[in-house]
Amino acid sequence: MEPESIDDFENELRQALERRPAPPGLKHRLMERRSGRRTQQPRGHAVLWQRLAASVALACALGGGLAWRHQQERRQGEAARQQVLTALRVTSHALNKVSERLASHGRDDQE
Amino acid sequence: MARDWQPDFEQLVDEHQSMVFSLALRMTGDRGLAEEIAQDVFLELDGHMDQIESPRHACFWLRRVAMSRSTDALRRQRVRGMDLWVEIEENHGARPEEKSSPLGARLEGLLATLPEPQRAALVLRYQEDLTPEEIAVTLDAPLATVKSHLQRGLKLLRAKATCHLREYIRGA
Numbered sequence: 001m002e003p004e005s006i007d008d009f010e011n012e013l014r015q016a017l018e019r020r021p022a023p024p025g026l027k028h029r030l031m032e033r034r035s036g037r038r039t040q041q042p043r044g045h046a047v048l049w050q051r052l053a054a055s056v057a058l059a060c061a062l063g064g065g066l067a068w069r070h071q072q073e074r075r076q077g078e079a080a081r082q083q084v085l086t087a088l089r090v091t092s093h094a095l096n097k098v099s100e101r102l103a104s105h106g107r108d109d110q111e
Numbered sequence: 112m113a114r115d116w117q118p119d120f121e122q123l124v125d126e127h128q129s130m131v132f133s134l135a136l137r138m139t140g141d142r143g144l145a146e147e148i149a150q151d152v153f154l155e156l157d158g159h160m161d162q163i164e165s166p167r168h169a170c171f172w173l174r175r176v177a178m179s180r181s182t183d184a185l186r187r188q189r190v191r192g193m194d195l196w197v198e199i200e201e202n203h204g205a206r207p208e209e210k211s212s213p214l215g216a217r218l219e220g221l222l223a224t225l226p227e228p229q230r231a232a233l234v235l236r237y238q239e240d241l242t243p244e245e246i247a248v249t250l251d252a253p254l255a256t257v258k259s260h261l262q263r264g265l266k267l268l269r270a271k272a273t274c275h276l277r278e279y280i281r282g283a
Contacts, residue, residue, distance in 0.1 A: 009269055010237070016215035017222070017238040020136060022128035023146050030124060030150045034157055 118163045124153055127170060130239070131177045137234045138181035139188075140223055148180045155180075174239065175249050178231060185227060214276070221271045229264030232257055 131152050135145035155176055156163070163169045222230060235246045243261060247254040 009272065010265070012214060013218055013222075013233070013268070014237045014240075016218040017137065017234060019129045019133040019238060022132040022149065023142065026128055026132065026146055026149060027121075027124050029146075030153050031121070033150060034120075034154060037154065 116165055118160050118169060120153075120157055120160060123156065123169055123173075126166075127173050128153075130170075131173050133238060134174065134177040134234060135181045135184075137219075137222070137238065138178065138227075138231065139184055144184055144188075145181075148177065148184055152176050152180055171249065174235070175251075178235070178250060182227065182231070217276060218268075218272060221268055221275060224271065225264050225267060228252075228256075229260045229267065232260035233264045233268070236261055 128149060132145055132149045135148035135152075136142060139145055139148070152173060156169070156173060159172070163172060222233060225233065231250060232246055235241045235249060236243075241249065243254060243257050246252075246261075247257040250257065
């Protein structure tokens with residue numbers, strides 16, 4: 001049974017390597033996977049669009065939130081500025097009064 | 112330009128499932144993995160049906176992709192540290208009803224011990240009866256490399272067969 005020449009050996013090898021039959025049901029399982037994949041493809045597209053829409057909505061919400069926060073900070077800054085200006089006006093008014101009184105006292109002393 | 116031949120997926124599966132499965136089985140040595148590879152190859156073909164120009168082209172495409180996917184699977188298994196060929200060496204790779212002659216089974220087992228490029232070249236040469244030129248195109252390898260793999264693979268297999276089959280004959 002031992003191969004005697006390279007030709008015999010190659011013939012033995014050719015016989016040993018004959019194609020094996022595919023497992024029973026391979027085609028059936030393949031066709032099921034194929035039809036499953038085909039129905040999944042449109043679903044896959046829908047999921048893709050849903051994800052895209054969700055991403056856009058999330059980006060809009062984040063952008064809107066940031067803009068609103070920026071606006072709030074500007075309003076708070078403006079209110080603080082107005083308060084400082086009012087405080088400065090009050091202080092200025094009080095200082096003017098004090099200055100006027102000091103001036104009138106000075107005049108009285110000179111007379 | 113309209114083509115005369117229109118590929119029919121089911122017909123291509125019927126015609127080539129044995130070839131694709133056998134290539135994957137001989138490259139990986141695992142029936143389950145070979146079936147999975149065969150299914151993946153045909154599903155890939157389904158996505159490329161518009162590119163298939165003739166029955167010959169379909170056969171060439173299937174051989175090429177089957178070899179490529181089998182090599183990928185072997186690479187993945189090597190990364191995971193598994194040696195699938197242990198299975199076929201222990202003769203679990205074939206179903207009892209499919210087992211070839213004892214000598215054939217031994218030769219198939221010995222083929223499994225060859226380095227992967229040599230095994231690929233020998234499988235295409237002796238299972239598919241391809242010429243070295245056709246093997247080079249299928250494996251996308253230089254012709255000289257394929258010829259070298261064939262020569263070295265055959266020499267190594269012959270040396271192993273001479274040693275192992277002598278023991279087999281003595282044991283029989």
